[in-house]
Amino acid sequence: MNTFDKSKLPSRHVSVGPERAPHRSYYYAMGMTEEDIARPFVAVASAGNDSAPCNTALDPQADICRQGVIEGGGTPRRFNTITVTDGIAMGHQGMKSSLVSREVIADSVELSVRGHCYDALVTFAGCDKSLPGMMMSMLRLNIPSIFVYGGSILPGTFNGKDVNVKDVFEAVGQYGAGNCPLKQLTALEKVACPGHGACGGQFTANTMACVGEAIGLSLPNSNMAPAPYKSREEIALAAGKQVMQLLADNLRPRDICTKAAFENAARVVAATGGSTNAALHLPAMANEAGIKFDLFDVAEIFKSTPYIADLQPGGQYVAKDMHDAGGIYMAMKTMLDGGFLNPEPMTVSGKTLGENIEEITWNPDQKVIYDVKTPITPTGGVVGLKGSLAPLGAIVKVAGMERLQFSGPARVFDCEEDTFEAVKKRSIKEGSVIVIRYEGPKGGPGMREMLSTTAALYGQGLGESVALITDGRFSGATRGFCIGHVGPEAAEGGPIAFVENGDIISIDAEAGTIDLEVDEAILAERRKVWQPRQHEYQSGALWRFAQNVGPAVNGAVTHPGAKKEKHVYADI
Numbered sequence: 001m002n003t004f005d006k007s008k009l010p011s012r013h014v015s016v017g018p019e020r021a022p023h024r025s026y027y028y029a030m031g032m033t034e035e036d037i038a039r040p041f042v043a044v045a046s047a048g049n050d051s052a053p054c055n056t057a058l059d060p061q062a063d064i065c066r067q068g069v070i071e072g073g074g075t076p077r078r079f080n081t082i083t084v085t086d087g088i089a090m091g092h093q094g095m096k097s098s099l100v101s102r103e104v105i106a107d108s109v110e111l112s113v114r115g116h117c118y119d120a121l122v123t124f125a126g127c128d129k130s131l132p133g134m135m136m137s138m139l140r141l142n143i144p145s146i147f148v149y150g151g152s153i154l155p156g157t158f159n160g161k162d163v164n165v166k167d168v169f170e171a172v173g174q175y176g177a178g179n180c181p182l183k184q185l186t187a188l189e190k191v192a193c194p195g196h197g198a199c200g201g202q203f204t205a206n207t208m209a210c211v212g213e214a215i216g217l218s219l220p221n222s223n224m225a226p227a228p229y230k231s232r233e234e235i236a237l238a239a240g241k242q243v244m245q246l247l248a249d250n251l252r253p254r255d256i257c258t259k260a261a262f263e264n265a266a267r268v269v270a271a272t273g274g275s276t277n278a279a280l281h282l283p284a285m286a287n288e289a290g291i292k293f294d295l296f297d298v299a300e301i302f303k304s305t306p307y308i309a310d311l312q313p314g315g316q317y318v319a320k321d322m323h324d325a326g327g328i329y330m331a332m333k334t335m336l337d338g339g340f341l342n343p344e345p346m347t348v349s350g351k352t353l354g355e356n357i358e359e360i361t362w363n364p365d366q367k368v369i370y371d372v373k374t375p376i377t378p379t380g381g382v383v384g385l386k387g388s389l390a391p392l393g394a395i396v397k398v399a400g401m402e403r404l405q406f407s408g409p410a411r412v413f414d415c416e417e418d419t420f421e422a423v424k425k426r427s428i429k430e431g432s433v434i435v436i437r438y439e440g441p442k443g444g445p446g447m448r449e450m451l452s453t454t455a456a457l458y459g460q461g462l463g464e465s466v467a468l469i470t471d472g473r474f475s476g477a478t479r480g481f482c483i484g485h486v487g488p489e490a491a492e493g494g495p496i497a498f499v500e501n502g503d504i505i506s507i508d509a510e511a512g513t514i515d516l517e518v519d520e521a522i523l524a525e526r527r528k529v530w531q532p533r534q535h536e537y538q539s540g541a542l543w544r545f546a547q548n549v550g551p552a553v554n555g556a557v558t559h560p561g562a563k564k565e566k567h568v569y570a571d572i
Contacts, residue, residue: 015037043122072243074244113141144250165199211278217253249350254562255346270302276395276476277476290563296553303383322369329357415438445545446545455478469507495516
């Protein structure tokens, strides 16, 4: 077991010396011994709650982690933070809280660690924004840390086929089109999500779980194991032990998350056909480390990355299948062999990414992950776009799409609710380019996801025959020609604010362009009469977020990040 000099750790401020007797009295009140107090204090932060199945397995895992911390020579102190679960928040005003929750999660972990002077950190998360929120806090605090994903849900079974929540969202569209009886929809909703765990496809949660391993903040091959698997207990215990080794070695998140590590993470997102939300979360994480890594950096990497993992929503399989095939490290094995990953970044295992991958043997018999020499497509899991409609960029997931160019007349809406009503009434025509604006980080506020609308379009059979563009964003479960993160957003007077019904918009996901085919003189006239809109949230957390949030191109962050910090918490 490692021994530690507490006089050099943050927890000395609350546990060492006669002047800290009042502080220690609180610890004795909780049953701690003198020996417990003399050990390093390790925060175990859990996003566990009863809000959704994504989070219900987290607290038991976090409690097992405590034992690992004790075995490694530390004293664990668990606390919880919030989540907003997108599958429940989706399609109504609650979705405005989703992205904001990422900042609240990061802030709340930061404040608890600062306030109680913890020396190391293990975080547990399950639902979309809680993953980057936890990793952002780790990079911000820069104490030795490990990120643990709670695991994905197992597939449900309906009419002899595997199903998940994406199928339920799309069935709503089928119901609206008269192609799915209410009895069938009701039966599907009752079996699609059979227990604990986050959404099973390569949606945002599993995408960011893959990022956790690729960027080096999670133990190797730990995150793809489904939530109900017994191995999750072993992973939690191992994380508790290993964080103590990181503390002994003083190996910190910013030592691990270098620019090369962020590039590796972006490549893994593209290779697995991951969620477009990664293009929002990776820049936000980089901001915490003082690294410039914006949407354009992410998009540039996406351009040259082969798409190799046949995962939903563009493909066939879910996280359980990927775990059975060998996990994200199996994908990274062939990526490294093909020259698509940098082996040098350090990881929380205490070894480099390359050293971890050396321990993996390629499995040619599995069906989920393709060799980079014979990819599903040479490039194009996720694509960045730029053009006259989006000078600050946009993003689209093209995994599984056959059509990569689209041009058509705009059908403009100023909020998602109006769009969804138009879809329900079947008033959207084939060939249309649907524009949903004033849903960006500031304008929403909160940059809502549009899964309810995109799934309904797919359910009606319009998924491949219309395009959808927004300054908001999309769920990782969205499929079809759906372009998000358009910047500048409408609330900031970006070109998307000046689009009118009937304007021709042209998109080319191969060339990476998105253009509004309107003469500049006409746009200039529209700019003159444009008036900024005031959203309805003029107090509370959403107002505060809107006041501080920056553009999507930089991750929609709310503070300057490590570039402006005067000191790092870990060094207090």
